[in-house]
Amino acid sequence: MSPTFYDILPNGIQIVHRYNPSSVAYIGILVGAGTRHEEENENGMAHYIEHTLFKGCRIGDRTLSARQIIERVEGVGGEINAYTTKEETVFYAATPQPYIKRTLELIANLVFQPTFPKEETDKELRVIFDEIESYNDSPSELIYDDFESLLFAGHPLSQPILGTRKTLRRINRSSRYPLKWMHRHYNTERIVIFSQGNIPFPRLKQTIEKVLSVIPLKHFTSSFTPTTPPQPTVKPSTINFRKHTHQTHIMLGAQAYPLGDKRQLTTYLLNHILGGGNLSSRLNMSLREKRGLVYTVESQFTPLSDCGYWSVYFATENQHKDECLTLCRLEMKRLRDKSLSSLQLKRILQQLRGQMAIAAENQENNVLTMGKQMLYFHTAPTWEETFAQLEQITPQEIQDVANELFDESRLCMLSYC
Numbered sequence: 001m002s003p004t005f006y007d008i009l010p011n012g013i014q015i016v017h018r019y020n021p022s023s024v025a026y027i028g029i030l031v032g033a034g035t036r037h038e039e040e041n042e043n044g045m046a047h048y049i050e051h052t053l054f055k056g057c058r059i060g061d062r063t064l065s066a067r068q069i070i071e072r073v074e075g076v077g078g079e080i081n082a083y084t085t086k087e088e089t090v091f092y093a094a095t096p097q098p099y100i101k102r103t104l105e106l107i108a109n110l111v112f113q114p115t116f117p118k119e120e121t122d123k124e125l126r127v128i129f130d131e132i133e134s135y136n137d138s139p140s141e142l143i144y145d146d147f148e149s150l151l152f153a154g155h156p157l158s159q160p161i162l163g164t165r166k167t168l169r170r171i172n173r174s175s176r177y178p179l180k181w182m183h184r185h186y187n188t189e190r191i192v193i194f195s196q197g198n199i200p201f202p203r204l205k206q207t208i209e210k211v212l213s214v215i216p217l218k219h220f221t222s223s224f225t226p227t228t229p230p231q232p233t234v235k236p237s238t239i240n241f242r243k244h245t246h247q248t249h250i251m252l253g254a255q256a257y258p259l260g261d262k263r264q265l266t267t268y269l270l271n272h273i274l275g276g277g278n279l280s281s282r283l284n285m286s287l288r289e290k291r292g293l294v295y296t297v298e299s300q301f302t303p304l305s306d307c308g309y310w311s312v313y314f315a316t317e318n319q320h321k322d323e324c325l326t327l328c329r330l331e332m333k334r335l336r337d338k339s340l341s342s343l344q345l346k347r348i349l350q351q352l353r354g355q356m357a358i359a360a361e362n363q364e365n366n367v368l369t370m371g372k373q374m375l376y377f378h379t380a381p382t383w384e385e386t387f388a389q390l391e392q393i394t395p396q397e398i399q400d401v402a403n404e405l406f407d408e409s410r411l412c413m414l415s416y417c
């Protein structure tokens with residue numbers, strides 16, 4: 001088991017590092033600011049910033065262009081990336097081990113010393129517009145956004161991550177808009193520097209302190225207080241969108257538990273049984289393997305900081321829609337009505353242990369998960385530690401969560417047809 005190291009800088013920034021004897025290092029900065037932190041007229045701001053930070057930054061007395069930023073990482077064989085969620089914005093890179101300081105310096109200056117050159121942001125705005133249209137052309141992706149809009153109607157969590165053309169044009173008028181937003185929401189106490197690689201932690205911390213010492217950091221204290229979304233009042237059968245798609249796309253689900261809830265891991269295990277991305281899940285066996293009604297059927301549990309949701313998604317020919325829905329509800333009813341046997345649970349855990357071990361070989365996912373865990377829990381357990389907790393879950397606990405989450409009176413449904 002690789003050792004994990006933690007620290008907190010005087011300005012509140014958290015550090016988490018996991019030793020790995022690899023020649024490749026991962027390092028990044030996670031900011032606890034995403035789409036839910038946006039006002040309605042600035043929707044898309046977090047994602048816009050994620051894109052446009054790469055268009056220019058200052059390092060000391062130098063100003064780097066977009067091309068120089070790319071070459072600074074890729075020129076030594078590294079890869080740099082970023083993404084935005086409803087609650088976080090993440091900037092990270094994979095780099096050959098000797099260049100970890102150079103890479104951290106670049107990422108830190110992107111986050112704390114951006115320039116937002118107008119000519120470059122104008123071009124990037126067109127890229128984001130293309131991304132929006134690409135998303136609109138993919139119903140299997142778009143339906144997740146629309147389902148969140150249904151579940152969290154009237155709340156900032158209902159807003160799309162990409163924003164709209166109207167709000168993005170407003171945001172792009174001047175660099176003062178993203179800078180002001182960052183000043184408000186890039187609170188140092190909501191920032192994590194995460195890394196993984198073959199470097200001693202004392203040396204890494206010394207590197208971080210040296211890099212950040214030349215950046216004029218301010219210990220921002222955000223005035224933003226998130227509100228927990230209310231339970232939806234919309235009935236499931238009332239939401240049908242005409243999308244003129246060849247297949248009918250369906251999402252079924254309800255609000256669920258937040259990060260850190262005592263039932264979070266039980267829900268994770270329940271979701272794995274129902275349809276969590278494995279071919280032996282109950283939904284895949286029932287809808288695809290036994291009857292050939294779908295190409296894809298999956299369930300998902302998405303915990304957020306103060307709420308969460310679970311969902312089932314499938315796409316099928318329109319004439320099979322009702323049969324698929326009946327089968328989905330039947331599998332949920334089976335989990336509500338009949339407890340797993342000890343032998344069934346043992347087999348499921350054995351399978352899950354193997355899948356978690358294989359997933360742990362993906363070092364990029366590992367380090368990103370570690371950063372998020374640090375933000376919300378101030379610790380980053382390994383997969384083995386998490387699995388040890390899963391082994392303590394009982395069949396009765398799984399059935400209790402199934403009875404609460406799969407209650408028919410709580411379900412919302414969205415269809416594209």
